[in-house]
Amino acid sequence: MTESARxxxxxxxxxxxxxxxxxxxxxxxxxxxxxxxxxxxxVVAVVFILVAVFATAIGxxxxxxxxxxxxxxxxxxxxxxxxAKNQSVGSPDIVAQYESPSATHWFGTDKVxxxxxxxxxxxxxxxxxxxxxxSIIAVAIGLLFGVPSGFYRGWLDLILQRFIDALQAFPALVxxxxxxxxxxxxxxxxxxxxxxxxxxxxxxLTRAAVLGVGSRDYVAAARASGATDVRIMIHHILPNIAAVxxxxxxxxxxxxxxxxxxxxxLGVGPSNVxxxxxxxxxxxxxxxxxxxxxxxxxLAIASLVVAFNFLGDALRDEFDPRLRGNR
Amino acid sequence: xxxxxxxxxxxxxxxxxxxxxxxxxxLRVLPGNYAVAQFASxxxxxxxxxxxxxxxxELGLDKPVLQQYREFMTDLVQLDLGQSFRTxxxxxxxxxDAIPYSLELGFLxxxxxxxxxxxxxxxxxxxxxxxxxxxxxxxxxxxxAAPVFWTASIAVFFxxxxxxxxxxxxxxxxxxxxxxGALQWYVIPMFAGGxxxxxxxxxxxxxxxxxxxxxxxxxxxxxxxxxxRHVIIRHALRNALLPVLTVMGLTVATxxxxxxxLEQMFNVPGVGRLLFTxxxxxxxxxxxxxVLLLTFIIVTTNLVVDLLYGFLDPRVRFS
Numbered sequence: 001m002t003e004s005a006r007x008x009x010x011x012x013x014x015x016x017x018x019x020x021x022x023x024x025x026x027x028x029x030x031x032x033x034x035x036x037x038x039x040x041x042x043v044v045a046v047v048f049i050l051v052a053v054f055a056t057a058i059g060x061x062x063x064x065x066x067x068x069x070x071x072x073x074x075x076x077x078x079x080x081x082x083x084a085k086n087q088s089v090g091s092p093d094i095v096a097q098y099e100s101p102s103a104t105h106w107f108g109t110d111k112v113x114x115x116x117x118x119x120x121x122x123x124x125x126x127x128x129x130x131x132x133x134x135s136i137i138a139v140a141i142g143l144l145f146g147v148p149s150g151f152y153r154g155w156l157d158l159i160l161q162r163f164i165d166a167l168q169a170f171p172a173l174v175x176x177x178x179x180x181x182x183x184x185x186x187x188x189x190x191x192x193x194x195x196x197x198x199x200x201x202x203x204x205l206t207r208a209a210v211l212g213v214g215s216r217d218y219v220a221a222a223r224a225s226g227a228t229d230v231r232i233m234i235h236h237i238l239p240n241i242a243a244v245x246x247x248x249x250x251x252x253x254x255x256x257x258x259x260x261x262x263x264x265x266l267g268v269g270p271s272n273v274x275x276x277x278x279x280x281x282x283x284x285x286x287x288x289x290x291x292x293x294x295x296x297x298x299l300a301i302a303s304l305v306v307a308f309n310f311l312g313d314a315l316r317d318e319f320d321p322r323l324r325g326n327r
Numbered sequence: 328x329x330x331x332x333x334x335x336x337x338x339x340x341x342x343x344x345x346x347x348x349x350x351x352x353x354l355r356v357l358p359g360n361y362a363v364a365q366f367a368s369x370x371x372x373x374x375x376x377x378x379x380x381x382x383x384x385e386l387g388l389d390k391p392v393l394q395q396y397r398e399f400m401t402d403l404v405q406l407d408l409g410q411s412f413r414t415x416x417x418x419x420x421x422x423x424d425a426i427p428y429s430l431e432l433g434f435l436x437x438x439x440x441x442x443x444x445x446x447x448x449x450x451x452x453x454x455x456x457x458x459x460x461x462x463x464x465x466x467x468x469x470x471x472a473a474p475v476f477w478t479a480s481i482a483v484f485f486x487x488x489x490x491x492x493x494x495x496x497x498x499x500x501x502x503x504x505x506x507x508g509a510l511q512w513y514v515i516p517m518f519a520g521g522x523x524x525x526x527x528x529x530x531x532x533x534x535x536x537x538x539x540x541x542x543x544x545x546x547x548x549x550x551x552x553x554x555x556r557h558v559i560i561r562h563a564l565r566n567a568l569l570p571v572l573t574v575m576g577l578t579v580a581t582x583x584x585x586x587x588x589l590e591q592m593f594n595v596p597g598v599g600r601l602l603f604t605x606x607x608x609x610x611x612x613x614x615x616x617x618v619l620l621l622t623f624i625i626v627t628t629n630l631v632v633d634l635l636y637g638f639l640d641p642r643v644r645f646s
Contacts, residue, residue: 162338162341162342162345163345165338165342165345166341166342166345166346166349167349169342169343169346169622169625169626170346170349170350170618170622171580171583171584171618171621171622171625172580172584173583173584173587173588174583174584174587174602174606174618174621175349175353177603177606178350178353178354178357178606179353181357181358181606182353182356182357182358254472258472258474261474262474262476262584262588265474265476265588266587266588266591266603268607277474277476280474280476280477280480281476283480284480284483287480287483287484287487288484288487288488291481291484291488294477294480294481294484295481295484297477298473298474298477298478298480298481301472301473301474301477302469302472302473302474302477303472305471305472305473306468306469306472309468309471309472310468
């Protein structure tokens with residue numbers, strides 16, 4: 001195709017929007033420039049994702065490795081009375097307990113001599129898994145409930161909405177405490193429980209969007225041309241509520257991460273994994289002499305949640321400014 | 328108006344019934360029950376099935392689930408919440424003992440939350456995009472993201488490290504009995520909880536104020552020579568407050584959540600800690616009663632907020 005062949009099209013004065021990947025890229029860069037806080041959130045979130053993916057390389061040590069340090073009270077030939085006062089006096093090395101930040105242990109060590117920096121790095125995976133996993137489940141069930149509810153209205157809508165009302169009125173943390181104990185406290189079960197907590201919000205958002213789209217002409221046209229209900233919902237309604245799905249996906253992630261940290265802090269979170277919430281709890285025992293564990297774990301939670309909140313707010317403003325303040 | 332209230336009350340009853348059913352089912356699905364848990368923690372060694380059966384019979388856990396549900400509902404209609412497995416006292420008297428502590432702490436949390444949210448929200452709007460706005464919004468965003476148990480832990484560290492005052496979590500004084508002792512006990516949870524609950528209110532108030540400050544009537548008020556203070560408080564704030572009211576219900580729900588954590592951390596014998604313990608030890612009647620109490624508080628707040636909204640804003644019609 002030559003240059004001249006394309007010119008007549010431009011003469012119409014209609015600015016053609018770039019399509020495909022170019023439009024996505026253009027929209028992305030324009031988003032990054034206009035929503036500075038959202039851009040910051042995105043960058044921080046991506047950094048955390050990279051940290052989680054390359055945790056073994058970045059973490060420097062194994063998160064469960066127990067470090068030893070020279071024993072300051074070491075005596076090569078302890079007497080009985082020395083041993084009575086201090087049992088470990090005979091061993092040249094003891095567990096490197098509660099060390100302050102240093103070049104070897106950037107964030108210090110915890111009560112049993114593990115490297116805090118390594119544990120923070122390895123904890124990112126859990127928070128991100130929980131945040132994304134729960135959000136996927138909440139959005140999926142929100143679709144399953146919200147689309148038929150908004151599409152058919154009537155008695156189906158009435159019943160579903162009362163169920164959602166009840167789920168919403170149930171204090172979220174209490175429901176979570178009940179749900180996480182039903183099955184063994186694995187990461188998968190925690191994700192499912194958190195996803196259920198998010199159902200009211202995602203269902204409401206989806207339903208409202210479907211109500212708005214359902215009365216459009218193209219839905220009526222599809223129906224007139226004989227499309228089945230399922231086909232209308234999948235091919236005509238779903239693509240048109242995509243923006244709301246993006247919003248309801250991104251807006252809850254921060255809250256799920258906080259909820260996981262809270263139940264882990266309370267001692268009913270997923271077991272056998274490194275959890276930032278659990279680390280804050282472990283740090284409380286000796287917080288007056290060794291605040292590092294609690295401080296760094298809490299900072300990790302707060303910065304990841306801030307990042308997702310910034311990103312969620314920016315996406316919401318971008319796609320649907322009317323939703324502002326409705327949460 | 329009357330019809331609207333009646334309909335909302337009926338809907339709330341439906342919601343309460345559904346929550347009651349949900350908590351009933353969830354508890355029965357949870358592995359283990361109070362009888363089993365008691366013998367497991369007593370650690371006496373091998374327990375015969377006979378002993379556990381006997382204990383279950385005493386608690387009424389041997390009955391078929393449907394019958395248990397029927398009895399739970401019959402009692403509930405008569406506002407009887409049953410007897411706590413652990414203390415063998417009625418759940419109502421358990422609530423009676425616990426609720427003063429929770430109300431005390433909850434009130435202090437709300438007090439801190441609002442006395443921070445209002446000035447900060449207004450200042451942040453009036454000084455939009457100047458440094459106070461950035462600093463205050465930063466704090467608010469941090470308050471929303473920082474877990475309440477973490478801010479409380481850090482506060483404990485500072486109090487201990489600088490020897491500010493003694494944190495005594497064993498005395499459990501009421502504020503009307505021993506104000507100084509109670510405040511020393513409550514001061515950390517009340518600020519930690521307050522900061523967490525303030526963020527939403529503050530952010531919403533700021534955006535509402537920004538909108539209202541651009542309205543014509545604010546310009547008119549300024550043009551007729553009113554001083555800025557008067558304009559902001561009497562003209563702008565009044566109109567910005569309405570939408571803020573709607574997040575009150577959400578705020579109450581947030582406080583209920585943070586209360587469980589804070590009471591657990593600071594050994595406050597309130598509703599939140601009682602509920603947490605009851606769930607862990609599978610005390611069915613206590614858990615059911617407390618969940619219903621909290622749900623009742625949340626739905627009632629929402630109803631009151633909606634009614635107040637119509638009362639304060641004549642444009643809102645109930646239908």
